[in-house]
Each structure stands twice: as C-alpha cells, then as structure tokens.
Amino acid sequence: MSGLATLYFTTQLPKLTHRVQLWVITTYNNIDIVKATYRYIGNSVEWGPESQRWEIWLQRFEKLCEHEDARIREIGRVGWQRAEAEYKHCLKREHDEAVYGYF
Numbered sequence: 051m052s053g054l055a056t057l058y059f060t061t062q063l064p065k066l067t068h069r070v071q072l073w074v075i076t077t078y079n080n081i082d083i084v085k086a087t088y089r090y091i092g093n094s095v096e097w098g099p100e101s102q103r104w105e106i107w108l109q110r111f112e113k114l115c116e117h118e119d120a121r122i123r124e125i126g127r128v129g130w131q132r133a134e135a136e137y138k139h140c141l142k143r144e145h146d147e148a149v150y151g152y153f
Contacts (some may be wrong), residue, residue, distance in 0.1 A: 073123060080121070101137055107133040
C-alpha cells in the first residue's frame with residue numbers, strides 16, 4: 051500500500067496524526083489528505099448509524115486542530131468542516147428514515 055491509501059484504513063488518532071505528519075511534507079494538498087483519511091466511512095461494513103462514525107471523525111479532526119504544526123492544524127480544520135457537513139447530512143437522513151421509513 052502506498053501514497054495516501056495508507057490513510058484509508060487509519061482510524062486510531064496516534065496513527066492518523068503520525069501519517070498526516072508524513073503526508074504534509076509531500077506534494078499532496080490538504081483536501082486530498084482529508085479525503086484519504088475518512089473516505090471509507092460510507093463504504094464501511096460497521097453497524098449502527100453512519101452519523102456516529104462521522105461524530106468520531108469530528109473528534110479526531112478536532113484533535114488535529116490542536117496540533118503544534120500549522121499545516122496539520124489546517125488539515126484538522128478542513129477535515130472537521132467536511133466531517134461536520136457529512137455528520138449533519140447523516141443526522142437529517144437518519145431522522146427522515148426514522149420518521150418516513152427507508153427510501
């Protein structure tokens with residue numbers, strides 16, 4: 051496995067932080083790094099509401115926002131914003147499914 055694909059399966063914060071640190075010195079842009087960290091969520095075979103998984107990513111990106119390196123903080127900020135949008139979208143969809151059924 052090479053390139054940003056190594057972030058694809060990284061879910062533990064220490065490993066995520068370390069791998070993001072490695073990729074900030076490359077030519078990848080922040081959006082590519084953010085997308086690589088959590089792109090598997092929608093394809094996950096985990097059980098439970100998808101919004102819960104996005105909530106976990108909100109917490110992980112929030113931790114990156116506190117990092118001493120400015121570029122990692124920026125990746126945390128961008129990732130948090132994108133994860134927040136997905137989280138809110140999932141909450142709405144899950145609410146609609148609960149009220150109106152699956153569609």
